[in-house]
Structures are given as structure tokens and as C-alpha cells.
Amino acid sequence: MNPQITALLLCTILLSQSHAHSHTVCIIGGGIGGASVAHFLRHYSPPDAISQITLFERHGVVGGRLATVTISGETFEAGGSIIHPKNYYAWNYTLLLGLRPEVPSHSDDSLSLGIWNGHEFVYKTLNSNSKLPIVQRLVSIANSIIMALRYGVVSLFRMNSFIEATINKFLRYYDGLESRPVFESVEAMLKWAGLFNLTTITLGEKLEEVGLSSILVQELVTVITRINYGQSVNISGLAGGVSLAGSGGGLWAVEGGNWQMASGLINRSDVELHLNEEIESVYYLGDAYELNSTKGKSYNCQVTVVATPLDEVNILFNPAISIPPRKLQHTHATFVRGLLNPAYFGLELVSDIPELIGTIESGDLPFTCISVLKQHEKDMTYKIFSRQAMADVLLDKIFSVRVETVRINWAAYPHYHAPETYAPFILDGKHLYYVNAFENAASTMETSAVAAENIARLILSRIVEKSESTSPNLKIFSSDSSVSGLRSEL
Structure with a gap:
């Protein structure tokens, strides 16, 4: 056989063998x-x-569920909007891809908060328009005191300890490959990190076990789970712990x-x-x-x-x-350029309305939260989360001015139990x-x-x-x- 042909056949065989295990x-x-x-x-x-x-x-x-929406020519996050400072894969992706992290101008932890029960604000933080650091610091201290007086220092401490313990267990998933095995099932993955038991009880049951006051669970904790998962404290303890972690400081997003x-x-x-x-x-x-x-x-x-x-x-x-x-929990995200109606909340001025309005668990409340995304010269851009679509007639009661409205229906996450x-x-x-x-x-x-x-x-x-x-x-x-x-x- 021609030596050149022999060499060509041998090369072809070797190449085919080298790719035999490609998938x-x-x-x-x-x-x-x-x-x-x-x-x-x-x-x-x-x-x-x-x-x-x-x-x-x-x-x-x-x-997918990471998306933006444009309203009045400006772009805002419409899906997953915030990233925890200990979300290390998201951080590494941002660095790897040359993206720019930013602190949202109106991240939830920087907004003045009011908890609305459908009739009145049962809890409301102070707010100041001053940009002076000393004034902002004093307002922050005052709000910490107000929160401690209503919910109890011990209960707040126990809640934060629960959050930290959950985060620390989740951090095991970043262990080196030499000590972190591959998991064939979700159950095995959760058990290895010490998180499985949290999925066998509700968040409400877990927080009662931890020793939180009922008023803290019914108000502040419920507001957080309704904002982040559109559900009550009847969600599982792990989903609840992740939800609470998403309400802390240092949250960021990709510019x-x-x-x-x-x-x-x-x-x-x-x-x-x-x-x-x-x-x-x-x-x-x-x-x-x-x-x-x-x-x-x-x-x-x-x-x-x-x-x-x-x-x-x-x-x-x-x-x-x-x-x-499994049922998915649908979250209706409604974006409105306009002004809230202070009379709807029993107030006199728009400036009296908190920048973030959270709600307690009640079938009578038409929304889970309303937050300010951006303040303009004469009006604002708001984001509303609700379990049902917000009809125009309802929006016209909540808003005194409504220039533009955009609606998105997200099949956002599982309905937890x-x-x-x-x-x-x-x-x-x-x-x-x-x-x-x-x-x-x-x-x-x-x-x-x-x-x-x-x-x-x-x-x-x-x-x-x-x-x-x-x-x-x-x-x-x-x-x-x-x-x-x-x-x-x-």
C-alpha cells in the first residue's frame, strides 16, 4: 500500500479514537x-x-426570569433584581464578563419602610430628604431604635442569627472540589450542607422554635416573604431563610x-x-x-x-x-410612572408615603408591596408586586396621577410548602x-x-x-x- 495512504489512514483512525468519547x-x-x-x-x-x-x-x-422593562424611556429590572453580597457565583460571573456591579439607587434596604394592613401603617420608619451624612446617620439610628422598641432587641437578634446560620450552611456549596462531592439528588445536596431539615417545617414553625416574637413574624418577616416570594410564613424554613437573607444590606445588581x-x-x-x-x-x-x-x-x-x-x-x-x-407562584409586576394617592393611605401629602410599602398577610389587600424605583422632577416610577393582575380601576384608586403603566406576569418561583x-x-x-x-x-x-x-x-x-x-x-x-x-x- 502507498506509504502516504497508510499514514493518512492511521491518522484518520487516531483522530476518530481521540474523539470517540466526545459528547x-x-x-x-x-x-x-x-x-x-x-x-x-x-x-x-x-x-x-x-x-x-x-x-x-x-x-x-x-x-429567562432575568429581564428588564422600559417605562418612559428608562430601563428597570423586571425579574430577579438584587444579588446578595455572598452570592459568589454571581460576583465571579460579573468579574469574568467585565460587567459593572452597582448598588441600586433605591435598593430595599435604603428605602423608608411602611407596613400597611389595609387601613393604616402599623409600622413606619422615619425619612429625610437631606443628603448630609450626619443627618442620614441620625435617621438610621432613630429607625433602629423604633424597630427595636416595636419588635424587641432579642427577637431581632434571634432573627439575624437564624439568617446568618442559614447563609453559613449555604456557603458550603463553595467548598473546594476536593472536599465537595457531586450530588445525584436535591435531598443529598441539602443534607450534605445541613439544610435539609429546614425544608421539612414552615418558616413560621422554625421562627417560633427559634423564639421570635409573634408581632415580628406577623409583620416584618411576613412583609419580607411576601415581597421576595409572594407568599406567607407558611413557606418552608429554607425558602424563608433565603428570603430573609435577601432583605439585608449590601445588595447589588449588574449595571x-x-x-x-x-x-x-x-x-x-x-x-x-x-x-x-x-x-x-x-x-x-x-x-x-x-x-x-x-x-x-x-x-x-x-x-x-x-x-x-x-x-x-x-x-x-x-x-x-x-x-x-408543583404549582408555580405567579407574581404580577406592575410598573407605573405617576404619583401615589396619599388619601388612599389616609395621608395628606405624597411625601408622607413611605418609599417601600409592604403588606401583612390578608386576603383583602390587593398588592404585596409598592416601591419607588426612581424619583423624577414631578412624579416617580413605581414597582408594584401583587398576586393578581392590577386592574385599571384599582390603579386609579391607588394613584392620583398615572402617566404610563407596564404589566408583566411572572411564573416566578414555586409555591413553597x-x-x-x-x-x-x-x-x-x-x-x-x-x-x-x-x-x-x-x-x-x-x-x-x-x-x-x-x-x-x-x-x-x-x-x-x-x-x-x-x-x-x-x-x-x-x-x-x-x-x-x-x-x-x-
Whole structure:
């Protein structure tokens, strides 16, 4: 045989062998979860382990529940709007992508607060228009005293201790790879961090156990859970702890919109992106998955990742999958350029209205909160959260002036309860994965990233040969694994 032909055949054989273990991955959903899976697959995988990543987003833009809204020519966060200072993946994404963090001009912890029961403000902080640091400091001290007098120093201390304890346990998910295993189930992931017990009782039950006063739970804690999750203290203890953590200081956002994190991760992860393409069926063919889209196209992938909640989409799986039934909590976000009506709140002046109005749990109240996004020369831009759509006739009662109104209906997060049940991370026992299974524990930008990081490592632990150098860091921790010696639960 011609030596040149022999060499060519040998080269072809070697190349085919070198790519024999390359895999194609399809990701359904272009939110922070799907973008994070793509990022961590590229970050952790050995050379040539992942040959192609294809991502499908049914909308025309990526970001999912990270989105912005434009009202009167100005842009504001419409979905996930704030990031905790200890959300380290979000912080690292921001640095990696060259984005600029900013403190929102009207972050919740800087706004004057009023708690409205439908008839009166049962709690209201002081406010000052002065920009002098000494005046702002004095107002802050006065508000701390007012809060302590109403809710009790001991109860406030116990609440903060509960929040810190929850955060510290969550921080275990940032441990180094040599000490942090890969988890095959949400339950195993929560037990390892010492957080599982918090999902078996309600927040109200946990805070009673901790020793908080009933008035603190009924007012301040309830206001926070209604703002962050649209629900009462009957949510699970872990979701409640995450919600309370999101009310603290140091909160930040990405300048120009948090959606840029998802967009940036997708752009730098060598992803084939399909916008405006919805997946309607997923068939397992024995050695790969066939994904069929609403555009009449089919795609074959050896690994498929679902990174969108399955609760309100109509994807046909064959063979069928089984996940626990779950309802999503819809939050109606209404943005209004105008002025609130002080008479609606029993006040005389617009300046008397708190910048953040939270509400107690009551079926008679039409909104969960109203906050000022920006003060203009003659009016303001407000954001309203409610469980039901805000009709024009209602808005005309709440507002004396309404120049422009924008409405968004978010299927925002699960409707939490206790004890929680979880969908599996691996939907079919093979290579069909579900990032949003973790949302039943808590739903934030950061929890999506944490779950996605685990899914990426789980995929690689199951497709990369044991001889690969990365395998020692990809040990699996299943729901049947021993949990002895782990940190004690809350």
C-alpha cells in the first residue's frame, strides 16, 4: 500500500479514537441556570470531552426570569433584581464578563419602610430628604431604635442569627472540589450542607422554635416573604431563610441588567444558540436523545439538560418522566410612572408615603408591596408586586396621577410548602438532567447557579472515563450515601 495512504489512514483512525468519547449536549432554557450549565461544562470538562453544546431559548432573548422593562424611556429590572453580597457565583460571573456591579439607587434596604394592613401603617420608619451624612446617620439610628422598641432587641437578634446560620450552611456549596462531592439528588445536596431539615417545617414553625416574637413574624418577616416570594410564613424554613437573607444590606445588581450574566456566559462558552425555538418533544433513542422543535427541526444529543421549570411548559418526553406535582407562584409586576394617592393611605401629602410599602398577610389587600424605583422632577416610577393582575380601576384608586403603566406576569418561583418534595436531578436514570429540581429548596439567581454547577459536574462524572484526571474531584454523593459526620442540621 502507498506509504502516504497508510499514514493518512492511521491518522484518520487516531483522530476518530481521540474523539470517540466526545459528547454533544443540548440545553433547554437560556436563563441563568442553562447559561451556568454551559459555563461549568466548559470550565470543568477535559479536552474534547464535550464536542458541542446547543442551547434552545423559546424567546427572542436569553436571561429567562432575568429581564428588564422600559417605562418612559428608562430601563428597570423586571425579574430577579438584587444579588446578595455572598452570592459568589454571581460576583465571579460579573468579574469574568467585565460587567459593572452597582448598588441600586433605591435598593430595599435604603428605602423608608411602611407596613400597611389595609387601613393604616402599623409600622413606619422615619425619612429625610437631606443628603448630609450626619443627618442620614441620625435617621438610621432613630429607625433602629423604633424597630427595636416595636419588635424587641432579642427577637431581632434571634432573627439575624437564624439568617446568618442559614447563609453559613449555604456557603458550603463553595467548598473546594476536593472536599465537595457531586450530588445525584436535591435531598443529598441539602443534607450534605445541613439544610435539609429546614425544608421539612414552615418558616413560621422554625421562627417560633427559634423564639421570635409573634408581632415580628406577623409583620416584618411576613412583609419580607411576601415581597421576595409572594407568599406567607407558611413557606418552608429554607425558602424563608433565603428570603430573609435577601432583605439585608449590601445588595447589588449588574449595571444595565442582570440578564447580561446569562448572555455573557453563553457567548463565552462556545454555544450554538437557537433563539425563538421551543422544544416540544424529547425522545430517547437508546444512545442519544432526539429533540424536536416548534420549527419542525430535529436535533440529536447524547446529553440533554432541562434548565427551565417543567410546570407550565408542554414538552413531551418519551419514555415519560415522573416528577412530583408543583404549582408555580405567579407574581404580577406592575410598573407605573405617576404619583401615589396619599388619601388612599389616609395621608395628606405624597411625601408622607413611605418609599417601600409592604403588606401583612390578608386576603383583602390587593398588592404585596409598592416601591419607588426612581424619583423624577414631578412624579416617580413605581414597582408594584401583587398576586393578581392590577386592574385599571384599582390603579386609579391607588394613584392620583398615572402617566404610563407596564404589566408583566411572572411564573416566578414555586409555591413553597413543608415538607418539600423534589424532582430528581436525573430524570430518566440516563442522561436527561433537570436543573430546576433545586428550586423547591429555594429560587434565586444564585441557587440556580449552584444547582447548575452541580449538574455540570454530575454530567461529567457520568460520561468521563474514570481514568481522566478530573475524576477524583467528581465523586458522587447519592441520596443513599452515608451522611454521618456531616455538620449538624439547623
